[in-house]
Amino acid sequence: MINRRSVLAACIATALSLGLAACGSRPSEKAAEQPSDKPLVIGISLPLTGDFSQPGTEARRGYEVWADQINKAGGLLGRPVQLKIVDDASSQDTVVTDYTKLITQDKVDLVLGTFSSLLNYAASAVAEKNNYVFVEPAGGAPNMFTRGFKYLFFAQQATAPHQADVFVNWIKSLPADQQPKTAAYPTQDDPFTKPVIESMQKQLEALGVQTVYSSVYPPDTTNFQSIASQMAAKKPDLIAQGAVFEDGVGLVRSLKQLQYSPKMLFQTSAPSNAGQYSSGVGEASTEGIFYTVSWHPDAKTPRNTDFVSGYKAMFQNADPAEDAADAYAAAEVLQEAVTKVGSIDQPKIRDWLHANSVQTILGPLSWEATGEPKGEFLLGQWQSGKAQIVAPAAAATSDTVVNPKPGWK
C-alpha cells in the first residue's frame, strides 16, 4: 500500500513538473509497479457437468457475455477483467475445494457465485470465512439467509416465498368484484414451487379468498386427470399451480379435456419456458395464463437489449435463458459496487451493497442485512401467443392485462 501510494505520489509530482505524459513513458517499469495493466481476475466455480450442467452452462455464458462487454468498455477500474471459471461437477465437496483454491492459492481479486442453492450454500461459507463478497445468481432457498452471513448477496429480486407477491399485489389492485372468490392450489413437492404456492395461499386467504382445494403431488406424477376433475367439481375462480414444467402442461391438458377453464390461472415457472410451453398446451390456450419470472428478454430494464444482443452474437444467435440473465445480473451487481467503491476492498464493497440499490437487467436489486433480496419478481402473462411482462410497470412489456382468462380454444 505504502509502496503504491509513494509511486503514485511520485508520478503526480513528476506530472506536475514535466507535463502530463510523464507517467506513461516507461512501460516496463509501469507494468511491475502499477496495477492498471494487470487483469482483474474473478474466480467462479460452476456446475458445468453433472445434474446442474444445463443451468450451469447458461450461467457461464451469462458471465462471459458480461466480461466481454465490460472489457470492450475499458474494463473494471481500468483493468481488463479475466474470468477464472472452474467446474465443480455439481458437487458440494468440489465447490468448496474450488472456491478455497481460487481465494487462497490463486488469490483472485473477486469471486462470483455458483448455481443452485445446494452449491451456493457451501460456497458462500468459504467466501464468508475469507471475507470475500459473494454475489450469487441462483440460490434463493430460505436457509441461505439464516446463517448471519455479511458478505452474501442473492442477485435476484426475491426468494421463493416472496415470488408470488407481485401476483397477490396485482389481485389486491383489482376492484372487489373482479377479485377471485375461491381458489385451488395444487403444487408439485418441489423446493422451488411449494413455498411459492403456500405463501400465496396464505396471503390470498388473508384477503378473503376461500380455499376450495389444495394438494401436494409427487414429482413423478404424470397423470393429472384426477386432480383436474376434483378441482373442476369445486369450480374455483383461481387455480394457482406450483408447476415445474411437465406437470404444468399436464394439468392444462387435463383441464381442457374436462372443459373447465378457471377465470384466472397461475403457474409458477412452467409458462416461462416459452416455446416448449406453448407447443405443449396449444398456443391458443395459453391466452391469459399468469406466471412469475426473474427476467424477460424484452423487459425494459437497463442494458437488457445489450445483454440479449451480446448473447446472440457470442452464441450462434441462440436465445438467452433466464439462468444466463441471472448470472449477468450478479456480475452487474459486483461491477456497480466495485466501480462505486473505486477499489476491490471487500469490506467496502460489502458495506456499499448493503446501503445501496443496483440497477440490473432484472430491474433494481437491494438487500436485507442477511443478503436476502428486497424486491419483487416480474409478473408474466401469455398474450396472443407471446409471453409478456405485465407488472411491475417499470419492466412491463405489455400495458394490458387479460382478465378474466378466456375459455380454452
Place this chain on the structure above:
Amino acid sequence: MAQFVQAVTLGVLIGGIYALMASGLTLIFGVLRIINIAQGAFLILVATFTWWMWRAIGIDPILAAFITTPLMGALGWVLYRFVVVRIRGQAPSMSVLLTFGIALVIEGFLNVVTGNRFKSATPSYFEESFRVGDILLPKAQVYGFLAAVAVLGVLYLVLTRTWTGRAIRATSQNPSAAALVGIGATSTAALAFALGSASAGVGGSILSVLYPFFPASHYDWISRLLGIVVLGGMGSLPGALVGALVLGLAETLTATYGGLQWSTLVFYLVIMAVLLVRPQGLFGARLREDAA
C-alpha cells in the same frame, strides 16, 4: 359414485397403456433373462421420432405406430445380433450394465440431435373427451388404450398360436429342452428381443401424445415399468397386465381419495406387500433352479 367410476375408468385406461409399455420388458426378461434397462429409452426414442414425423410430415402420432413398430423391431434385432449376444450366458447384472449403456447412448443421441427440451405431440384430439353420462373419457387416452389392447392381443396370439411364439415360450421355460427339440437359441432370442423392442414402437407413439417428454425422461419410465414387471412377476405377460392395472388404479384412486403425496408410495407399498407373500411376483413362475 360418479367420482369413483371416473377414477376407476381412468385408472384402467392408464393401466392398459402402462401394460403395453411393460410388455416388452417382461417378454425380453422371460426369454433372455435380460433386464432391458434401455426399454424406457426405446420409448423416448420412438416418442421423439413420432413427434418429429407428426410435426414435419403431419402423420398422426398414434397411427405412426405402423411405421415405428417395424423400425423398432429391426433395431432390436440388430442390437441383439451385434451387441447383446455378446453377454449371453453371463450374469443378469451384465445385462443391466449393457442395456443401461444403450439407454445412455440413446439419451445422448437425442440430446445432440433434438436438443434437451420438452416435446409433446398435440394432434387435434389430444385435449378432447368422450362424454358417457357423467364420465369423461379423454380421447387420447381412449385411443392409446385401444391400441394397447390390440397390440397386447396380437402379442398374445403370436405367443400362443404360432410356431415362433411357441418357440419363444419354450426357450423361456427351458432353454436346454428347447434346444434339444431343434429350436435355434440365438435366432429365437434375437426374435424375442426384436418383438420386445417392437412393442416400444406402439408404446412410444402413444407416449408422445399423452405425456410431455425430453431425452432424460426415460429414467422415470423405466423405474415405473420395472415396478410393474416386478409386481406382476418377471417374465409374465399377464403379470405385466395386472401389475400395470394396479399401478393405474393406485394412481387415480389415491389421487381422488387419499392425499396426492401418497400416490407413488401406495404403489410401491403394494409391491412390497406382494413380494413379502410371493417373492416371485403375482404371476411369476418359480423356476426349478430357484427351488434348488
